[in-house]
Amino acid sequence: MxxxxxxxxxxxxxxxxxxxxxxxxxxxxxxxxxxxxxxxxxxxxxxxxxxxxxxxxxxxxxxxxxxxxxxxxxxxxxxxxxxxxxxxxxxxxxxxxxxxxxxxxxxxxxxxxxxxxGPLRARESFRVADLHMDVLRRRVTRGEARIALTNQEFALLQLLLDREGEVLSRPFIASQVWGMNFESDTNVVEVAVRRLRAKVDDPFSRKLIHTERGMGYVLEARA
Incomplete structure (x- = not known):
């Protein structure tokens, strides 16, 4: 970090x-x-x-x-x-x-x-491109499609949305989502991001979650 x-x-x-x-x-x-x-x-x-x-x-x-x-x-x-x-x-x-x-x-x-x-900013909702998160209702949609997430996936997506445009390192994500420090060689973050992408990105043509090699992950609407 x-x-x-x-x-x-x-x-x-x-x-x-x-x-x-x-x-x-x-x-x-x-x-x-x-x-x-x-x-x-x-x-x-x-x-x-x-x-x-x-x-x-x-x-x-x-x-x-x-x-x-x-x-x-x-x-x-x-x-x-x-x-x-x-x-x-x-x-x-x-x-x-x-x-x-x-x-x-x-x-x-x-x-x-x-x-x-690293507290999240107090936000009731987030919107990036056609992705919308209603934090209070714990509801996530892309366009008209409802996306069902586990509690862990919801927390990971909320962190990425809260830090929109910021590249988040794997150790930082691990500390925020799981509340502990993972060893650098663990793949828990990669697995979690892959599962989140399968729901949030894979069914849609426009991708929002991006990998910055050697640095981490960032959520943003790129041209």
Whole structure:
């Protein structure tokens, strides 16, 4: 899974990046607020770890930017333990707030918790091309055709619709749909996607679920 770390303290950035990479994550590091903004606008991440005090553009502004375009989990780092700082961060849309100094073990636990959570946006329905999902009635249709899905298939399709246009990695899908981390060599996600496609895509000429080789899956209406 891919993490963006925006931290201007070199020693802290190097230490956290090395630890996260040793724990199996891919990490991009930005040491300036404007560099962080560029990466946020140009790439997709599964999690953002964001320092509050940054040169060029502070963490508050970066969080506002993130929330205008994404619901990616954000973990705030700050040397300030003031209640108003915590409240401001959470009000702006941060998912967690960790005060410096902290132990790497605690940060890693919070990272894993946020990646397991990755909450869906509150939506009652979704529509992409002729595919429609009514979440409250648990009803899925393509055009006039009703599609019967198992609970697992419904959850997988809801995740893909909620993240329409985003390439979702297999580990991320596994953590969201099954609530646990699977080993990278398991084929449970591939099997689930194949079964979902058999119902949602195969009977129809226009395909909506696409494979991005080496990356994962994305649901979108392509020309």
């Amino acid at each position: 891919r993490i963006l770390l925006v931290e201007d303290e070199d020693k802290t950035a190097d230490y956290l990046a090395a630890g996260l990479e040793e724990s199996g994550f891919r990490v991009e590091v930005a040491r300036h607020g404007l560099d962080g903004r560029h990466l946020i606008e140009e790439a997709e991440f599964d999690l953002v770890i964001l320092d509050v005090m940054l040169p060029g553009l502070d963490g508050w502004e970066l969080l506002r930017l993130i929330r205008r375009q994404s619901q990616v989990p954000v973990l705030f780092l700050s040397a300030r333990d003031d209640v108003e700082y915590r409240v401001k961060g959470l009000d702006l849309g941060a998912d967690d707030y960790l005060v410096k100094p902290f132990s790497f073990v605690e940060l890693l636990a919070r990272v894993r918790s946020l990646l397991r959570r």
